[in-house]
Amino acid sequence: MQFIVGLIIIALLMYLLNAIWPLFLVLFIVFAVWKAYEFFYYKSSKFLSIKQRIDTYINDCNDLNRHIEDLKDTSLLADRTDYGDASYRDSRKWNYQRKHIKDQKYAPNVYNCSRTVCDNARKKPFEYVCKYLGIKATEENLSAFENILNNFEAAEEGKKNLQAEKEKILNSIQTDVPVLIRKFSKKKLEQKLGFEQIDMSTAYFPKYVFQYTSSGGNASTHCDIVMDIDNLNRFVLFLSEKIKFKKSVAGQRALMTSKLRQQIKERDGYACKQCGASVHQEPNLLLEIDHIIPVSKGGLTTEDNLQTLCWRCNRKKGAKIQ
Ligand SMILES: [Zn+2]
Structure with missing residues (x-):
């Protein structure tokens, strides 16, 4: 009995495979054409x-x-x-x-x-x-x-x-x-x-x-x-x-918290104190909070020692200090 069921299943699979292999071929061709198109487009x-x-x-x-x-x-x-x-x-x-x-x-x-x-x-x-x-x-x-x-x-x-x-x-x-x-x-x-x-x-x-x-x-x-x-x-x-x-x-002294960061940005009008770039011109500009006198040189986290800098100016400043 089991043998017969097995045979039927195999026969069915063979039949299915036979019926759908053209589909595979078409899919393969579409894929190959797409890859070629992609390849030549980027060139x-x-x-x-x-x-x-x-x-x-x-x-x-x-x-x-x-x-x-x-x-x-x-x-x-x-x-x-x-x-x-x-x-x-x-x-x-x-x-x-x-x-x-x-x-x-x-x-x-x-x-x-x-x-x-x-x-x-x-x-x-x-x-x-x-x-x-x-x-x-x-x-x-x-x-x-x-x-x-x-x-x-x-x-x-x-x-x-x-x-x-x-x-x-x-x-x-x-x-x-x-x-x-x-x-x-x-x-x-x-x-x-x-x-x-x-x-x-x-x-x-x-x-x-x-x-x-x-x-x-x-x-x-x-x-x-x-x-x-x-x-x-x-x-x-x-x-x-x-x-x-x-x-x-x-x-x-003040504590550097999210709240203070926000306050300093607001105080500085969401603009870089160095180059003047602001979120008004560049909506996606990353603004950072910088210690004017760095902490490593004894600068404190006080509001007058903090300023808003754009990431570019802050990066340049950081490179200079190191
Ligand atoms: Zn800047």
């Missing part, structure tokens, strides 16, 4: 002239893209208790990943601990990050985290601006590019025009992990603390509260 003088025409804008985009990668690469800590190599992993190597990675992956700092510590870390995350990962409530650390916040927020804004600018450039050449290419070859078009890939993931945010695994390995608990923009804002406030409690000078 055509028409395409090359479009590419040349928008070359400066694309270079500007790519510069901004590299600038964002640099911002994301801000190093984490200056002042940290050394507990040995068990608990700390530098987030830096993750930051160099240019390709798209899922948002759930973050640069981790893992701390293996008892179940109690893991449970408590969930209730008072910042408290435990400081205590077990050796982040002392010092001026240096506060500044380091303010700096990270300032740079990461600029990076997040920059990613959006960059994406919008890219869309704008692509829209501007819309009528010159054949519909088929625009519809079915979008990624390749961007690549052939010279756009570098934008990494939109937030995987560069530092993540602190408290994890407990029982000796038998059957039970385990996790507590993940991702230092995203919101948590960084709150952590800056948390650290400053701790320092203020110790009666330090930190209480007498």
Whole structure:
């Protein structure tokens, strides 16, 4: 019986294959013709002239893209208790990943601990990050985290601006590019025009992990603390509260938070204090907050030591200081 059913199935498959192979052939031919068309289009003088025409804008985009990668690469800590190599992993190597990675992956700092510590870390995350990962409530650390916040927020804004600018450039050449290419070859078009890939993931945010695994390995608990923009804002406030409690000078200066960044931009009329470029002329311009006298040279986070700079001027200034 089984044998007969098997035979029938095989016969049916043969019949089907026989009936649809011309379809495969047609599909294959269509595919080959399309690939050839694509190949010759990107070699055509028409395409090359479009590419040349928008070359400066694309270079500007790519510069901004590299600038964002640099911002994301801000190093984490200056002042940290050394507990040995068990608990700390530098987030830096993750930051160099240019390709798209899922948002759930973050640069981790893992701390293996008892179940109690893991449970408590969930209730008072910042408290435990400081205590077990050796982040002392010092001026240096506060500044380091303010700096990270300032740079990461600029990076997040920059990613959006960059994406919008890219869309704008692509829209501007819309009528010159054949519909088929625009519809079915979008990624390749961007690549052939010279756009570098934008990494939109937030995987560069530092993540602190408290994890407990029982000796038998059957039970385990996790507590993940991702230092995203919101948590960084709150952590800056948390650290400053701790320092203020110790009666330090930190209480007498402003804190670099998202709110202050916004205030400074507003005060400066959303324009670069150096070159005058503003979001009124360039809607997708990335504006950053700069310490006029750098923190490394004793400059404080006070409103009169802060200014709005466009990313280009800020990048130039940063290069000069180093
Ligand atoms: Zn400028």
